[in-house]
Amino acid sequence: MLRNLLIGLSVLLITVSARCVEGSKTLVLYDERLTTISDYSIMFDSMKERDYKLDFASVANETVTFSLFDGDQRLYDNIVVFPGKGKSLNKHLGVKSLLKFSKHGGSMLTISSPDGLADSIRLFLNQLGIYPSPKDYRLTDNFQEKSDSFKVASSRVENKFIYNSEKESLVFANSSVALLDNREQIFPVLAAPRTSICSGKGDNVWAAGSQAYLIAAFQALNNGRVTWIGSTEFLKDSNSHANGRFVEELVKWTFKEKGVIKITGHDHSHIDGTSYEQAPYKIKDVIQYNIGLSQWNGEQWQPYDADDVQFELKMIDPYYRLTLSPGKKENITRWYTTGDFRLPDHHGVFTFQVDYKRPGLTFVSVSDVKAIRHLAHDEYPRSWEITNAGVYLSGIFAVIFAWIVFVIFFVSTSKVNRKVNVEKKNK
């Protein structure tokens, strides 16, 4: 009865908590001097359709107070930040509170434009390794029809987990760009066209060609996501015929509606099913390791299929790095198995680990530390069980046999010799 109630309650919760894995309470910060929210109605309507709870707040008025935290409790799951005209976004939104928000696993969608990017957002992005171009530096491409409004093929999107489409062409206008650190947590999404340059007044070139990026994503180790977009025009309703689907997918990814995986379980045992607790592993035992992975498809968890999941058996260095093969499929879980493998001929405390970090997917990692013991003194093979030892064994027995024969002869001949000696002496 209670169980049914709980299940009913959790079903209710799932329907209520919508499409985001972690929550859909979203704060939209904008500067009404630069941004008119109604220009982005298609994007926000589509978010509302997916059960996002949107709070809009204009940062233009310094007297408005709002806070991201209640104590250490995050008040919002997601933030959308439009460019601000002022130097600082709001006195309540410094770099520290943004970093704290990210450290607590919140997700952010930040948009900048050549017209302005608040210092706190810029410093925050710089800490992540994303360096947006300065104010009034615009991307132009003189090889296209209109140099300040240009098209980029969607096949150039670099992360297939974020968006996977070959045919569309995305429209950018009035765009700033960013240079990216070479950091594993940064996923470049869309590079600027090869023929473009980012320049300010007086032909000051800040970046050229595809070294600069129009869109970049960042995922911290706690799976908090930050997406940076270089152009507000890109999101506008007027461009939604070209960009709409991509924008929707990008929002979905940023706020964890997709590209989210989790580990549902992992275990390892002897091949006959005996667990470690029943019989601790010793060197050269044959064992197998299994791990189950699920993927969030926007509505529910479902089995996650991949061919690049790897298992590591480590003691400082990996002794094994095995690519797991897909095994049985349960409700929401795809199980992966190492198959049977032999533990190394080395005792010590080993880590059984799966560390699955792929750009575009949430980082998952699980490890189990277990000791592998050495052989007990009576567990080594005896010499007569080893074929090669036969030579040495027969060597020993030959010596012993020859020694017995020697002793017999020695004792029997010694008397003869004495007689001989006596005879000689008599002579």
Place this chain on the structure above:
Amino acid sequence: MSPVGVVTMSPKRKKAVSSVQTRSGPFPWSGTISRDFTDAFNVSLKAYWDQVKKDNRLKLIDIFCVFLVVVAFVQTSFMVLIRDTFPFNAFLAGFIVCVGQFVLLMSLRLQLVSPFDGISKNRAFGEFVLASLILHFISLHFIN
């Protein structure tokens, strides 16, 4: 080929050295040295045969020693041939029993030829048997 013969060699060698300039070989005295060596070898061989002839037990000990060398050589060459030391303890046991037995036989032989003060030949033989038994016991346990 008596020791006296060796003594009579020395004047000859002096002659050879004095005629270095006339001979063309790079080592003019090498012929005489090898001859010296052959003589010495023959002398010691003869002395050995004389010694062995007196006592059959010495002959027996020497035959056993040769046998031990052969057994040790066979085991070592087997290890070299398969290019694997595993099982190393078994090899050590097999090899060391040969070496140990050889050493014990040598000490027995020494005492038979010239007994130590206060230790009779029979006692030496008894000690040899006891030590050998311990050696075999340890080897068998070491190879396990």
